[in-house]
Amino acid sequence: MSNQLRIGLLGLGRIGKLHAANIAAFADKAVVAAAADPLADGDIARFADGLGISDLSKDPYDVINNPDVDALFICSSTATHAEFIIAGAKAGKHIFCEKPIHTDPAKIREALDTVKECGVKLQVGFVRRFDHNHKKVRDVVASGRLGAPHTVKVTSRDPDIAPLSYLETSGGIFMDMTIHDFDMVRYLVGSEATEVTAYGSVLINPEIKAFGDADTVVVAMKFENGALGVIDNSRRAPYGYDQRTEVLCEKGCVRAENDLNDTATISTVEGVEAAKPTWFFLERYNQAFIDETLAFTDAVLNDKDTPVTGEDGLQPVYMALAAEKSMREGRPVKLSEVKGETE
């Protein structure tokens, strides 16, 4: 490989475009050499052209099999991730794949096995690990200066609920939304969950009851190392994207607050006003999206481990399945139960 990574991008939807733009603007050592999208006309073609991506196809296999491509960014629909990972690995490409790899652990395992056999690198797009705030929490815990973790808390709320059409095919709140938080608790605590209990309510959009989903959930959990955890999610926090993490350890506690739009406060006789959190994930995780791209480029070019592995892509799926089962059956679900069923 040359000293520049040649990337083939699969899928030019919102996230694909974001990665393409970030690579163009910020990744000195990477370039988007080719891209594919089933709708590779009109807007998408103009977007690719604007970034100087000359090799644009409607067929993903044009990119996967392109000898001029070193690595794939898989930003296509979730259902295609595992297939493209397998094909890409077999074609000798390193792979960055958006989360989740699949909702079926067996399919994920198959993809991970192929990646391993083919000796390529894989990074999963759990972008929040690159957020400056969460990363600081994790770094403090991982440094050991606070001793063993005792309790981890993650608050994760979207600014507004997605349209019903999206929610209906989202895979449910645990697989669609909490999966980021399942990754986060693992990342922060450095241990695997052994059991989860999930409570869910429909408090925002009653129509989602029709397909058995919830819009407000609380998940309690235990970890192998004895730590306890809790995640609270809401599909709608009207004040903005609420993303906070906290780990209580033996010798102290580390917490991260939201980023705010600005630091100004306005004090009047009515009270004190401050800015709201940055609106949504594109604002809050703007730099993190850039940084995960740089980290992947660095891992491939310098033959390092990727900072989010295939295993990191698999474990949160087990947690989501266990949480879903817990909510539906009204009982705690051990991770071993879910792993046994599906492996």
Place this chain on the structure above:
Amino acid sequence: MSNQLRIGLLGLGRIGKLHAANIAAFADKAVVAAAADPLADGDIARFADGLGISDLSKDPYDVINNPDVDALFICSSTATHAEFIIAGAKAGKHIFCEKPIHTDPAKIREALDTVKECGVKLQVGFVRRFDHNHKKVRDVVASGRLGAPHTVKVTSRDPDIAPLSYLETSGGIFMDMTIHDFDMVRYLVGSEATEVTAYGSVLINPEIKAFGDADTVVVAMKFENGALGVIDNSRRAPYGYDQRTEVLCEKGCVRAENDLNDTATISTVEGVEAAKPTWFFLERYNQAFIDETLAFTDAVLNDKDTPVTGEDGLQPVYMALAAEKSMREGRPVKLSEVKGETE
């Protein structure tokens, strides 16, 4: 009754002394007319003398039956609360009783029934309801301006674990410590819990495993109104008493942070330092202890409802029993199950 409330105080331990001193210093309309403590010599006698309490006995019934006493402050050991409530009510005294009334709901019910029959007022010492921060959270929720509550979160951690001798007879972490938080979630959400799931770990003092207690717990719960809740407790937060509350509602979120020792920050090349939370409950709830006393005095003198009723004393005990059962049996426990067993 005159326009001054004449109080008889049962128990001059730490909390009894605190109430006595607060009444003396801050309650213009109340006076400690009599007190009893089994150890009413030496230090306790000097303390009483210093406050001008001339009528001091070793026998609580001297106070309970004292015709010169309008109301009792029951600050004796937990095991005696229900008995003294019943005796006091029968003697026509209004009653302020420290929490919990009893650990057996049947005994509490008997006491509450007697209070009702005798037509006296009863206030339970859930002092945190009077904290300026938690109260603000509750007032905002109760005002309805944020719409229905969706998720309630309570973090409650002691600065250090109590001695083993204390823990051994404490009734367990749920009855001894979480009970305040069970009261708090009811207070904040304005609804009754229907089910709880509790996880507990022993991460601070391994010796408590001997009597089946935990020192680190997470409790998830559902409420009648659909809201979800979570409490996290630790017997030791080395940075101080950590008492935070939060309610996410339909139209917004209200959160309270800790009070700090001071507002100063020190910025150096090493970083920015700020003050820790106030050390423990006597510092944090200093004003709240005064205010609950004033509220009780006001309720009795002006024939208002007390702000923390006998029912408020009973419900958290059910929650503690359910949490204990959930942790021991590894399953969610409905409140109805606990109520059915014990009523």
Place this chain on the structure above:
Amino acid sequence: MSNQLRIGLLGLGRIGKLHAANIAAFADKAVVAAAADPLADGDIARFADGLGISDLSKDPYDVINNPDVDALFICSSTATHAEFIIAGAKAGKHIFCEKPIHTDPAKIREALDTVKECGVKLQVGFVRRFDHNHKKVRDVVASGRLGAPHTVKVTSRDPDIAPLSYLETSGGIFMDMTIHDFDMVRYLVGSEATEVTAYGSVLINPEIKAFGDADTVVVAMKFENGALGVIDNSRRAPYGYDQRTEVLCEKGCVRAENDLNDTATISTVEGVEAAKPTWFFLERYNQAFIDETLAFTDAVLNDKDTPVTGEDGLQPVYMALAAEKSMREGRPVKLSEVKGETE
């Protein structure tokens, strides 16, 4: 002297009452043995009676000459302070005197000389030195861990402008209001000012132009040790009492923010709301008023230096006179100039 300090209180206006109540409630080792006020009837008599002050007179000399009194609290009108200090010192009483001792440095010097000759202790009521926030700033600077102070900043704003009748006889904003901040900068920096420049505007109540006062001022200054300083005052900050201090030092910066009414924040689609600062000096400096009383009691009973000396009472008066002169004459005024004129 016995192990209890017997205090004679001169003046039972707002501040006199506050001190009397604090001594009664919080000073175990002090008691108000006698008090005098020209209006010692009605409300004042009832107030004294409620605190158990049996010896109440209309003549201050009844208290000053009372052999049963160890120390005086001078809370009468400013014009009487120096006279009462002199008389009290000659009568062998230790003295706590409200600020300022006088607006004429010569009169202050005379009082201080008498105090010195008579060998009694004197503490001046610069209560803000006892505030937990400002004290933390000062302690950090005084500890030397941040090296030499370079810049000191004090923001001090009242929540609302006083009535014209008060302002007219207040001695002007520098002597009435900034004097506290002149004390504060000396306390924080640990050095004497050598020169001040003051700018003033009338932006709140145009009627004060009639007597040459300002309601909004900025004072810049230099200190002997090379540090620079700035004070900004306003007679009206509609959001409440704004009291902040900051010292930039060689190795870092220490800053204190306001105390707030509570720590709750409310996040909605409109923004984030927080509590205002505590309303005015009785709320903000509530504990500081208690602590200065305890410090005085301790200094007298245990023969220590008082924490705010007579010299501390004099220097801010020079600074106020220099600031006044600077504003009126439109030029920097050296402290030596003011001291030369008046000594």
Place this chain on the structure above:
Amino acid sequence: MSNQLRIGLLGLGRIGKLHAANIAAFADKAVVAAAADPLADGDIARFADGLGISDLSKDPYDVINNPDVDALFICSSTATHAEFIIAGAKAGKHIFCEKPIHTDPAKIREALDTVKECGVKLQVGFVRRFDHNHKKVRDVVASGRLGAPHTVKVTSRDPDIAPLSYLETSGGIFMDMTIHDFDMVRYLVGSEATEVTAYGSVLINPEIKAFGDADTVVVAMKFENGALGVIDNSRRAPYGYDQRTEVLCEKGCVRAENDLNDTATISTVEGVEAAKPTWFFLERYNQAFIDETLAFTDAVLNDKDTPVTGEDGLQPVYMALAAEKSMREGRPVKLSEVKGETE
């Protein structure tokens, strides 16, 4: 002009490179068509090549007279700014010029007159106006919702003092550093200063005494609208770049704090640690540098007024001259005095 702005960049030092990179990455409607730098070899040539700038010269007039260039970015040394503005304006180019235009108001006036005659647009690089925090303060004041401004405060401190070689030719702290803050107070208050008084000390590097400069200054000032102001500067705040603004108005106060590296806090028995401010101006004003570029592009392409005018470039120079004179002569200096001398 086409719908894309063709920019000629003069000077590819640190700021020139920053603008070039920002235009390339973020300005969809602008492109760097040509550049000039006296050292246009080696690193600079590689930099230009990396951004696709093919037209690179050592002679600025190659760019100024390039018919293919619509607008100039003047990022060369200060001494050349006025000359290039005049030449550029005569060549019909719109101009973005780094601050200050010149240290001699007469030269600035000549440049502004030429700009006016030639009918081109001019924007001066006071980048802090585009900072999200300061801009919020200004927008709140300018909205009028808080009424008239009474007091403006600006704290502006560099993380570390520049090398002596830089300081010696910097023009002095007022012209080099405070000039940004002079622009800021004008921006925030919306009025012109009428008089300033400056105090300066040498507390960081004693060697600067040799050329009469100061490293720690406080500047107090009055505005036409009656408002008062204060700026405090330090060449070294070891904890990082300290940039705070505050305006007290008739009906309230608006303040902006620093941006921090992250929002995490670490609480231990030793205290609470938080992140420091972002290190220096490239970090703190990163987005602001982008936004001023976009604003200039928008102003030119859509024929709007630029948000920082030539007059905005001139007034702070007067203020810097007056402050310098005040510090040297130990007296307040009216702006009219400085304007009279030099116009």
